[in-house]
Amino acid sequence: MLSLARKIFGTETGRKLRRMKPIVDKINALEADFKALSDEALKGKTAEFRARLEQGAKLNDLLPEAFAAVREAADRAIGLRPYDVQLMGGIVLNDSSIAEMKTGEGKTLVATLPCYLNALPGTGVHVVTVNDYLATRDSEWMGKVFAQLGMTTGVISHGKSDQERREAYACDITYATNNELGFDYLRDNMKYSIEEMVQRGHAYALVDEVDSILIDEARTPLIISGRTEDRTEFYKTIDALIPQLGDDTYEIDEKARSVLLTEEGNEEIERLLRENDLLKEGDLYDIENVSIVHHVNQALKAHKIFQIDKDYIVKGEEVLLIDEFTGRMMQGRRLSDGLHQAIEAKEGAKIQPENQTLASVTFQNYFRLYKKLAGMTGTAATEADEFHSIYELEVVEIPTNRPIARIDNEDEVFRTLVDKYAAIVDDLVDCQERGQPVLVGTVSIEKSEQLSKLLSDKKTFRDTLGHLYPKDDAEIEAFKKSGRPDARPLKDMLKLIPLEHNVLNARYHEQEALIVAQAGVPGAITIATNMAGRGTDIQLGGNADMRMMQWKAEQAEKGVEPDEAAIAAQKTVIAADIAAKREIALAAGGLYVLGTERHESRRIDNQLRGRTGRQGDPGRSKFYISVQDDLLRIFAPERLDGIMKTLGLKEGEAITHPWMSKALETSQRKVEQRNFDIRKNVLKYDDVMNDQRKAVFEQRIDFMTAPDVADVIKDMRHQTAEDLVTEHIPPKVYADQWDVEGLATELREVFGLDLPVQDWAKEEGIADEEILERVTEAADRAFAEKAANGGPDLMRRIEKSFLLQAIDQNWREHLQNLDAMRSMIGLRSYAQRDPLNEFKTEAFALFEKMMDSLRVEVTKQLMLIRFERAPAAPEVPQDITATHIDPRTGRNAMGAPDAGPVASRVSPTQRRTSEPADPTKPETWGRVARNAACPCGSGKKYKQCHGAIGSRDTET
Structure with missing residues (x-):
């Protein structure tokens, strides 16, 4: 019935694509007009669009013209003209949705369309990638398109200074990894002034490889931590x-x-x-x-x-x-x-x-900060429900520019790992002899190196797989009746070993781009741990740009600097060579993707498959499976091996059956559901913290931007006084039950006031309200005297500094308390209580306790402050570490020491009094009275000029 309904009414995706057709037609109709524009006129379109926005136009009103402008700019700047299907992808991305586009369909170029449109308001656009290499490459490559339109492009990568980051975020379009964006957000909320912050808001984010970032990596939070x-x-x-x-x-x-x-x-x-x-x-x-x-x-x-x-x-x-x-x-x-x-x-x-948590946030809650969020990937449909429920993102499948010619073969399932590896080696030998390039996918470094050793070492091959190949003519006849009738003689196989191949895993990370770029050469065998987010297309015949880079590097090693003529000649040679090799690879069937094992996520398998058949090229994919693989061994039915024995499966023989495919898919679904539950659980608990986090971070920004926080400090002082009086002199309690001695002690410790509370309590008819009024007045007077002594400007700066530091310290302690509580809250389930509800209640109580502690701490520090001029010992910068927990294992991930302290003050240096006083050199002034004129000649008192807090000459 569902199939019939789809035939009659069409799919939801089909209906969405039909609605886009008129918009694409409008863009195409404008193409001739934009082609006629000069470079300056095309660049001037940006100013025109912005002016129209200021006059009340909506972004969607400008979409056809903006996309037409980008199409023309891309053609002029980098020689690429977006296809109609790429325009559809751009429309989906502008509509706060996820565009599912197959590998090789040009997602990097598609991103320029919505990025340009959403950068017009001037609030900044963030393009999120999975690694620094892609962020840098895409910003340089696509930056040419944006420059053609008069827009600026920046990139955030690991190791950049705050100033460099601030400049990159100030650009119209900023490329960065998800980790760098998240940690900049956390670090910004640990700064002590608005000027030190690097980000300028969260308006529009476009996430590349959205499934990898918002699904796989979102199981665990980002954490800023300090050393213990x-x-x-x-x-x-x-x-x-x-x-x-x-x-x-x-x-x-x-x-x-x-x-x-x-x-x-x-x-x-x-x-x-x-x-x-x-x-x-x-x-x-x-x-x-x-x-x-x-x-x-x-x-x-x-x-x-x-x-x-x-x-x-x-x-x-x-x-x-x-x-x-x-x-x-x-x-x-x-x-x-x-x-x-x-x-x-x-x-x-x-x-x-070890590390101590200073700040944390989940990817879910970070990316939900953006007013507008979109994403693109080749594999999102399997996670559509999660994207909708957590991020409110719809998944729209974009058709390919050319029909997919890839053939996806059924999985071959073997009983043992040895049988599986023998079949894989046979397949690789056949492909190399026919000139078909092969991309071999493995799930770990260990598995990739095991396979590599089988292909490289004769002894390892003989010891591991030798018994699966006939040794003489008699055995050849016996093998024809076994599960491996086409097995070659062992002596012939040993002549082929070592089989030429490349290995791409974490050990050879530096050679990644080169290995991937040449994986399409006829007969090439490339063993890779995972192909998600590699960012370099596998082109049949080889990659011309990478070949040119290699040639230039070789020339540089020889000390030769080729001229333009030599470069042009070499390009011609390389192009001809690649064209010839491409024909050989095409004749052999195109790129063959061979999976040695199913990944626990169907998306990772689809990403591997998607590497072949790009832009209409032929291709083939197949997975080799063993019952001893981790996925089947842990998650599949326990009787699977017994069933295969019952079916009479011979040694080396494989079966291909829909039931086996269903068992594999069921195993993958189990893992995917478990991972989804982990992510949902993380989000449920982080949602409890998120309201508190936003309240604290927003309050910090309010305090940093305010001219002064005197009113806040006054309210804290009065509230602290009220809490102390209420604690020791409860309302509607007889005077003989008052704890006046305890109140007097607390007032000395918190306010530094020695007040005659005992004498007050003996007065006839006095009430708690009157005592509170006297305490408040005394505290206000004492504080006013301190402010007058230090100077109003100085005191305002002290108040803000102490308040922000106290917020940070209490927030860190609060995070530690929440972490400790969360690790134990699960035990409440034994008492038939919902751990999440218990966590909500306890977290709220802890937050209230934190706010009470904050008021008391700030009040106490400011009331007990003393002013004196003295050089202070230099502060030791505090190393902090950024941590993101690895999604699969529950481990903290991304942790990199910061180059400097979170917020540090310049400590004063010892003055040299032997030198004559120089107005331009404070170190020559010696000691200066606070109320004397400042030696710099400004006309201000010293305490209001170079003697102010934070200067080189005084400390509080």
Whole structure:
């Protein structure tokens, strides 16, 4: 019935595309007019569009003309003219939706259309990419198009200074990675003045590889953290205990990627801890030993769950995490809660100190800050429900410019890994002999290097797969009746080994662009861990631009600087060579994508498949599966291997059946649903924090932009006084029950006031309101005296500085409290309580407590402040680390030390009194009275000029 309805009424996507047709026709009708414009006239269109916006025009009113302008600019600047389907993609992106466009359909160019239109209001556009390489490449490449239209382009990459970032964000269009954008947002909300902030708002964001960024990486939050104490020896001691545990002392849950000690394990680890003098008193699970239990569990996870060359690699003395989705090393990213330190101890690497959370935000809540959000990818349909429910984004599938000629073969399923690898090697040999380029997809570094060794080493090939090839004529006849009737003789196979190939994984990250660009050469075999977000197209015959770069580099090594004629000649040679090789590759069937294993996400498999068949080229894809693969072993029906035995599957024989495909798809759906649940759970808890985060961050900005915060400070002082009086002299309580001594003590500690509260309490008919009034008046007088002593300008700056610092300190402590509470709140479910509701209640109570503590702290600091001129010791900058947890494992990811402190003040230097006083050199003035004229000659008092707070000559 559903199929019949679609035939009659069409699909939702089809209806949307039909509605776009008139708009595309309008853009095409304008093409001749824009072609007739000079370069200056085309550039002037931007000013014209902006003027019309100021006069009340809407962005959508300008869309046809703006898109026509971009099309013409792209043709002139980079020689690319957007197709009609690319115009449709641009319309979808402008409509706050996700455009699903196949690989090779030119998404990078499509992005220029909505970016230009949405940059016209002057509020800035952010183009989000998955890595620094793509951000830099796209900004330089597409920046030429925007420059043709009179717009500026900036790029944010790791390691840039605040000033460089500020300039990049000030551009009309800014390219950046999702991590850099999120961390700039967090760091901005740790700054102490508006001028120090780098971002200027969140108007429009266009996310490339939207499924990778908003789905895969959104399972865990971004975290800014600071260093804590060094506990290297403690980690090493704990690490040494884990290998002493037997297999029966722990249980591993591969689905949840967790490991737990059994009852016997608890007893054994407790004995080992006592022997090593780590457990001095009480039982293992007593409250004072919670930290030890935590680190034992982390060390156990490091040994039993995390695998070298799969989850991380060791480079020098550093443990580098591997991104599951791109196969790249994640430089600077670290796991949280001591887990990274546990892995460092396990591998004998240098152990870095743990981190403390200073600020955090999830990708979901960061990207929901944007007033307008859009995305593009080749694989979004499988996650359409999640995009709609979390981001309110619709997915629209854009048709390809040319029909897809790719053939997707059914999966071949084998009983064992050895059978599967033998079939893969046979297929690769055949492809190389026929001249068909092959892209081999693997799920980890370990698997890619295992396959590479099989293709490179004769001994490894013979020992692993030799029994699956006939050794003589007698065996050849026997093999014809077995599951491998076409198997070549072993001696022939050994002549072909080593089989020429390239490996692309985290170990060869630097060669990534070169390897991918040449993966379309006839007979090339490229083994890659993951092809998501590589950013370089695989072109049949090879990549001309990359070949030219190589040639120029070779010439430079020889010390030769080729002239224009030599460059043109070489381009001709390369173009002819590539054209000839392209014909060979086409005749062999185009690029062949060979998957060695199904990924846990269908999208990753689709991304791999999408590498072939670009722009109408022929291509083929096939996945080789084994029942021993992790996905089937963990998630598929346990009886699958038994069923295959029952079917009488011979050694080396594969089956292809819809039931097997359905079992694989079911396994992938299970994993995808589990990951969706993880993301939803993260978001539910972060939503509780998000309202608090926004309130605190918005309040900080209000305070930074306000001329002064005197009224806020006064309200805090009065509220603190009221709270103290109410606590010790409750309303409607007899005078003999008042705690006047406690109130007097608190007033001395908080306000620095020695008030005769005991005498007041003895007065006839006095009430708590009158005492509160006297306390408030006394506090106001004392504070007014301090302000007069320091000067009003100085005091205003002190108030703002202390207020912002107190907010930051209390917010950090609040985050720690929330983290601790969240780690334990799940236990409330044993009491039949909803952990999320409990978290909401507790988080609100903690937030109120934080605000109370903030008022008291600010009031106390300002009331007890003393002014004196003295050089201060230089402050040590505080290193901070940016952390994003790896989505699959629940680990903290992106953590890079900041180049400088979050907010630092210039400390005064010791003055040299031996030099004569020079008005231009404050260090020669010596000590200057605060009320004396400033030696600089400004005419102001010293305390209001160079003697003000934050200057080189005084400190509070």
